[in-house]
Amino acid sequence: MANMNDVAKLAGVSRGTVSNYINGVKVKAVLAERIEVAIKELNYVPNQSARALKKQTSDTVAFILPTIWTPFFAELTHYIQLELQKNNLKMLLCNSNNEFTLELDYxxxxxxxxxxxxxxxxxxxxxxxxxxxxxxxxxxRYFNQRVPFVTSDNFQGARLAAHELHKRGSKKFLMILRALPANLGIYERMNGFIAYCKHEGLEYEVYMDKGESMGFAQRIESYIQKEYRNECPYDGIFAVTDRYAEYVIQAFQNLPWKIPEDVQLIGFDGARSYHQQPLTVSTIAQNIKEIAKVSIEELLQFDGQKSFQNKHILPVQFWDLKTTRNLE
Amino acid sequence: MANMNDVAKLAGVSRGTVSNYINGVKVKAVLAERIEVAIKELNYVPNQSARALKKQTSDTVAFILPTIWTPFFAELTHYIQLELQKNNLKMLLCNSNNEFTLELDYxxxxxxxxxxxxxxxxxxxxxxxxxxxxxxxxxxRYFNQRVPFVTSDNFQGARLAAHELHKRGSKKFLMILRALPANLGIYERMNGFIAYCKHEGLEYEVYMDKGESMGFAQRIESYIQKEYRNECPYDGIFAVTDRYAEYVIQAFQNLPWKIPEDVQLIGFDGARSYHQQPLTVSTIAQNIKEIAKVSIEELLQFDGQKSFQNKHILPVQFWDLKTTRNLE
Known part of the structure; x- marks a missing residue:
């Protein structure tokens, strides 16, 4: 395989000139042309490691997330990759599996x-x-004032969920969530939901699971089966993710109450498993494409010296699908 | 930030010795210990680009696929990432979006x-x-004899789909697929399905779409609406992916025929959108975890000099879910 010396020899220039040319340092136009011809002739491929060393930077962006194996993370990864490609950047995918040491490694x-x-x-x-x-x-997740932060408006989204359930006739509310480490949007959703119920003087109950992700579907099923066995205590359910909403639907399959006739249900996320997948669960939809776009924009103009934070709280919207009733 | 000279100075050794130590060249145990202490003391981080240059290799594996935004690709990416992590390798994710020039770039x-x-x-x-x-x-996809090749047994899988529809009472068959570039498992599935029907003397029809991915759901819907408007011409449908099977289910929503009572339906893949997602479409399931495992094993023992190919055709299995009837 040709090396930089071969290119220099064929172009009739010094190795340093070839090196400058490859690393984007200006060289005379006539020499640049000869170097370009020699590179093509020899099919020379510059060594990226050497270039990275010289430039002290690479064109790779590390994307650290717990897993890509959920519709939300798969769709987000898809759009982040598209935004990176527009900027000629590559993605180093880092699935941490929620393991702290692994994230630190990355x-x-x-x-x-x-x-x-x-x-x-x-x-x-x-x-x-x-x-x-x-x-x-x-x-x-919020870190500190120097780390730009992009999130959906979880608080208003949850208020909106409660409001939509309410105006479609639900009177007694249940929220379903699972406890996760601090600072997550999940808690904003909880607070928004409670704020609405308190403000409107509505009865509500919070089912907050403290267990692991594994087995949560079964625990929701047991809880719903127990609560709804003899009566229908809550006629409006807000699940803080669409996945939890799917667990709720599963739980109702062997009960006498129907969704949405007896119990209305709203999830959160609006993520698809694939492009144009038809969704069925009524939800508070995040603008996933916009989250990706804003995140890459922020990354490209990052300035760690700033003492204030660029905080983007993106609007969400209600999608009225098959688990809520029509407005009268 | 500390550099190699700082480490050498603190450890009381030459820069070359530190360099050797970092690059895995054997140095005296007593020196190695002093270097290790100095590295910790100074919180020194070796420059990976410099090391890659020296070693002429990196610990990154490029994973090139059309998109990660489908359940099959998301699940496969998940398991490939896990296998890479076991081997201390990182993943450079390359979504080609089916664009040839982009794949070539990668x-x-x-x-x-x-x-x-x-x-x-x-x-x-x-x-x-x-x-x-x-x-x-x-x-x-098969390339040539020197490229190890991992695939599911698409031919036998499709035969199995036809067989399961048949033994559960279907008599007239329809297969649904979309034309894709050469050498794909899709055509093996087509051939397997036809082979079974011919062997058993069964009537069958192939709906082969020639259009783009975008709009395929709508085209399936139009086709099904037209064919099933006045009669039920096919009582067993094999869709070559689960996604197409979902399109078929959508198409039947406004028709008088019920799945599985009037029409049985089997898809292909058995991929989940997230861990432990409950599936509903009866399907020929690929062993996605095993595909990932075998692929990484092959990569780690790759030997381009071999003149024969390591070809892995992994078994599939039928999952009897909600779109097929019980056996009598």
């Missing part, structure tokens, strides 16, 4: 590799390991 | 970056650009 790796930056949806406490000169954008 | 990039290898589900013709010294494994 942050270290990112520093070693001199990646252009990190986009993270971290559910663990990597804050002390983030330095101010590493471009980073956080989705959904 | 192959070039892979060579430049000196990635450890490529795993690809390519639907376009990148074969001429693959060199024998670049470890590569192909999933689902």
């Amino acid at each position: 942050v270290k790796m990112a520093k070693e590799e001199k990646v252009k930056g990190i986009i993270t949806i971290s559910y663990s406490d990597i804050e002390p390991y983030i330095t101010s000169n590493l471009p980073i954008v956080s989705i959904e | 192959v070039k990039m892979a060579k430049e970056e000196k990635v450890k290898g490529i795993i690809t589900i390519s639907y376009s013709d990148i074969e001429p650009y693959i060199t024998s010294n670049l470890p590569i494994v192909s999933i689902e």
